[in-house]
Amino acid sequence: MEKVEIAFYPGVERDGFRTHVFIKNAKGREGKVQAVILAAGLGTRLGLEEKAYPKGLLKVAGRELLLRHLILLSREGVEKFVLVVNPRNRKYFEEFLARYPEYRVILVENSHPERGNGYSLWCARLAVSGPFVLTMSDHLFEEAFVKRAVRGQGLILDRQGFYVDPVEATRVKVSEGRVVEIGKGLEPYDGFDTGFFVLAPEIFKAAERLVEIRQEISLSEIVQAARIPVTEVSGLFWTDVDTPEDLKQARKLLIRASVKGAGDGLISRTLNRRLSTRISPYLCGRITPNQATILSFLLGLLSAALAYFHTAFGGLLYQIHSVLDGVDGEIARAALMKSRFGGLLDSVLDRYVDFIFLSFLLLKLKPGGLLLAAGLLALLGTVMVSYTTERFKGAYGKDAYGIFPVLHYFPGKRDERIFLIFLFCLSGRPELLFPVLALLTHLKVLFTLTVFWRKRSELEEAQG
Amino acid sequence: MEKVEIAFYPGVERDGFRTHVFIKNAKGREGKVQAVILAAGLGTRLGLEEKAYPKGLLKVAGRELLLRHLILLSREGVEKFVLVVNPRNRKYFEEFLARYPEYRVILVENSHPERGNGYSLWCARLAVSGPFVLTMSDHLFEEAFVKRAVRGQGLILDRQGFYVDPVEATRVKVSEGRVVEIGKGLEPYDGFDTGFFVLAPEIFKAAERLVEIRQEISLSEIVQAARIPVTEVSGLFWTDVDTPEDLKQARKLLIRASVKGAGDGLISRTLNRRLSTRISPYLCGRITPNQATILSFLLGLLSAALAYFHTAFGGLLYQIHSVLDGVDGEIARAALMKSRFGGLLDSVLDRYVDFIFLSFLLLKLKPGGLLLAAGLLALLGTVMVSYTTERFKGAYGKDAYGIFPVLHYFPGKRDERIFLIFLFCLSGRPELLFPVLALLTHLKVLFTLTVFWRKRSELEEAQG
Incomplete structure (x- = not known):
């Protein structure tokens, strides 16, 4: 009847592909080791249909949407991917996959893409056995979403739709924890279809019944017919990309x-953050997070040098540096390029900038006696605020602010210190800064240590 | 025949005690969940026999030998202890156990302690099922020894006997991985009997045959008769306490x-360390590690103040502080009182002392221009050497010096810095210190970051 062609990509033997299902994967985690990604859509709305260039290969934050799926699902233990493409866009995916041989991908060709995405799922059946993750190549999910979604079952439902256009998004009606109806205009409805599913192979039985009687079948029809269960993952970012505006917005x-x-x-x-999140989208994909870290560092040094000659301008540039200092982390997370070394480098360079800025400010004042003592204390406190919480992370392996939100109540974090310094630079009385900063930072260290001390028994026990 | 009385201590129900064997314990680790500790000896050599005060309750580093066993074995997953006592010393153990209700201990009375420690083991049989750890109440093991020993099987053998008196220690002859002979004067021999065993219940069959035919039986005879396997754990500290000298030495x-x-x-x-390890034994058990930390901190502050008035004396006191700074960690580890908070407090206070000492030295010189700049750079570098490796620990959860021994090649750790400062204080030219220290510390930071950078991919992968 229908023709299904299966191509095998690196690491997958023809006979072996049916055996890897829902077993402990290489990292020792129990997980859904296979995922089906539907990429046979015709991309009409993005003006790509002429070249049949697939939406899943469009880049957001410097990475193809499909690559994001491969990265994020791999991190959750998926080891085998089944990618359903159409005859016209197949070559683009083959080129793409050749660049990423580290992922085991089985390419399944849907020769009748016009029969809908339900039919694409149907095409994947031969390459799948056991439970699997199903998602769409033109969807975009943030990391935290994928982390939670793979642990769910059935349709992953977003009840809040915080990032979603409620008119465009597909709505879902739920009853007794199962899908009752899916559709765009649905009223009333319980949430939105995120395009992420965790399915049992029984779904193909529901698909088969529809394939036999109908020409065009949507995934929604299959899911609705199978009355699959629903798992809620709300409040996290996901979107599908349909138009060029969607891409920018995403x-x-x-x-x-x-x-x-x-x-x-x-x-x-x-x-x-209000400023940096407006800047980061333009830099994301153009520079690496570590490059952003270095640029921000150089800007910080420049602001310090400037402060020696013109306090107010130096202070202003320092505050601008403080804004840009958020960019590296933002693009690292958005582009899935977060690294431990990057975080370490950022922290170390921040300490250098802070110390050097204050040193230049102090040197300019040609301090002696009490002012010098206050200046030295302010320098010490500035480093120690960070040292104390970093040392905590080293000792307990946990973020101090994450465990003890009470620490936020006492000001003195870097963004707050820099803003204070900026204000003093504008004020024309920078010498007053040092005693204030000294007091603020050492009290913050004391406060932080007191919190740690009070909770030390609980912490020790929690560590076993 | 023989009378065996069993007393049940907190958390142990009479019917339940036979069921807890070699299963996953509460912390989810697979382990030997029961341990037998022999404490029915008569303690003749310590001059304790008149009061029948048991050797296992003598204190080393502020903790009873028995308590050390309970602490260390619990950390390795042992949840049930069987303590074999004699009728005369039983009351001491009951008092002791009443003070530590957090340990589940079954007290087994050996009414015939004169029949030897082999007979004591025999008495324990009713309270034990499945594999178990066996050790002696009058033995002392360092933490690392217990960690490795519980993962072995049979007799734990020390081939090197690094800390052992080879004349006094019991020797073991091994053949094909099993015990052939045990005895004091044995020649030739393969190693020493550490008094730590991991045994299967079959050992009681070998014991039974001996109990039936002999009056006095030693544990060595049983072990020899059973030809139990041998596991080597060499080079770590263990000892048994027989005489008052042993106690001091231990x-x-x-x-x-x-x-x-x-x-x-x-x-x-x-x-x-050569000095601090001579001082610590006198403080261990008298002050807590955190008290030692605070005292060392105060001494450091005093040395800083003194340096302002008399550079050489201040420098000398600073170096003395550096020696005493090792005491808190030494007594914490020896007394099994190591805590994450203690380590954190020590680190934070060390940064304060270092910064304040250098600040006083700098203030005394009434610096301006270049000297002040060099001084500020030295202060920054001093903190950053520590910050960089602590931040590494926070990022990767591992000790940087542990993973990269190459870091040791570049001097600049705290002990080295302080000694350098001490020398400059003696030299009469303390102003030369600052440029030297600035150069040294920032190069060390750069070196450290370079090592991290080079290995960043391996590190990221190791973290999964």
């Missing part, structure tokens, strides 16, 4: 979503 | 053994 939202939970201080939350 | 050796692998710099290894 990049911005991805950056914005990457900021959550970063443990920012007050000035970061109210000022710096 | 305390000293325990401190010395606690220093290994602490990642010391050159001056620490060649000078500071």
Whole structure:
């Protein structure tokens, strides 16, 4: 009847592909070791149909949408991917896959893409056995979403649709934990279809019944017919890319979503992040996170030198540096390029910038006696605020601000300190800065140590 | 025949005690969940026999020998202890156990202690099922020994006997991985009997045959008759306590053994530790590690203040502080009181002392221009040497010096810096210190970052 061609990509033997299902994977985790990604759509709305260039290969934050799927699902233990393409876009995917031989991908060709994405799923059946993750190549998910979604079952439902256009998004009606109806205009509805599913192979039985009686079948029809269960993953960023505007918007939202939970201080939350998340989308994909770190460092050094000659301008540039200092982390998370070394480098260079800026400010004042003592204390406190929480992370392996939100109540984080320094630079009385900063930072260290001390028994036990 | 009385201590129900064997324990680790500790000896050589005060309750480094067993074996997953006592010393153990209700201990009375420690083991049989750890209440093991020994099987053999008196220690002859002969004067021999065993219940069959035909039976005879396997754990500290001299010696050796692998710099290894390990035994059990940390901190501050008035004396006191700074860690490890908070506090206070000492030295010189700049750079570098490796630990959860021994090649650790400062203080030209220290410390930071950078891919992968 229908023709299904299967191509085998690196590491997959023809006979072997049916055996790798829902077993412990190489990393020793129990997980869904296979994923089906539908990429046979015709991409009409993006103006790509002439060349049949697939939406899944469009780049957001410097990475193809498909590559994001491969990276994020691999991190969750998926070891085998089944990619359903159409005859016209197949060559693009083959080129793409040749560049990433580290992923085991089985290419399945759907010769009748006009029969809909339900039919694409049907085409994947021969390459799949056991439970599997199903998602769409033109969808974009933030890392935290994928992490939670793969642990769910059935349709992954977003009840809040925080990042979603409620008119465009596909709505889902749920009853007794199962899908009842799916559709765009649906009223009333319980949430949105995220395009991410965790399915049992029984789904193909439901698909078969529809394939036999109908020409065009959508995935929604299959899912609805199978009354699959629903798992809620709300409040996290996901989107599908249909238009060029979607693509731009996705990049911005991805950056914005990457900021959550970063443990920012007050000035970061109210000022710096609002600016940096507007800048990052333009840099993302153009420079690497480590390059952003170095650029921000150089700008910080420049601001210090400038402060020696013109305090107010130096202070202003220092505050600008503080805004740009958020960019490296934002593009690293958005582009899935976060690295431990990058974080370490950023921290170390931040300490250098802070110390050097304050040193130049102090040197300019030609300090002696009390002012010098206050200056030295301010320098010490500035480093120690960071040292104390970093040392905590080293000792307990956990983020101090994450465990003890109470630490936020006492100001003195980097963004807050820099803003304070900036204000003193503008004020024309920079010498007053040092005693204030000395007091603030050492009290913050004391406060932090006190919190650690009070909770030391709980912490020790939690570590076993 | 023989009378065996069993007393049940907190958390052990009479019917339940036979069921807890070699299963996954509460912490999810597979382990030997039960341990037998023999404590029915008569303690004749320590002059304790009149009061029948048991050797296992003598204190080393502020903790009873028995308590050390309970602590260390619990950390390795042992959840049930069987303690074999004699009728005369039983009351002491009951008092002791009442003070530590967190350990589940079954007290087994050996009414015939004169029949030997083999008979004591025999008495334990009713309270044991499945494999178990066996050890002696009057033995002392360092933490690393217990960690490795519980993973072995049979008799734990020390081939080197690094800390052992070869004349007094019990020797073992091994053939094909099994015990052939055990005895004091044995020649030739393969190693020493550490008094630590990991046994299967079959050992009681061998014991039974001996109990039936002999009055007095030693553990060695049973072990020899059963030809149990042998596991080597060499080079770590263990000892048995027979005489008052043993007790003193054990305390000293325990401190010395606690220093290994602490990642010391050159001056620490060649000078500071030689002194601190002679001081610690006198403080161990008298002050807590955190108290030692605070005292060392205060001494450091005093040395800084003194340096302002008399550079050479201040420098000398600073170096003395550097020696005493090792005491807190030594007594913490020896007394099994190591805590993450203690390590954190020590690190933070060290940074304060270093910065403040250098600041006082700098303030005294009434610096301006270049000297002040050099001084500020030296202050920054001093903190950053530590910051960089601590931040590494926070990022990767591993000790940088542990993973990259190459870091040791570049001097600049705290002990080395302090010694350098001490020398400059003596030299009468302390102003030369600052450029030297600035250069040294920043080069060390650069070197460290370079090592991290080169290995960043391996590190990222190792973290999964």
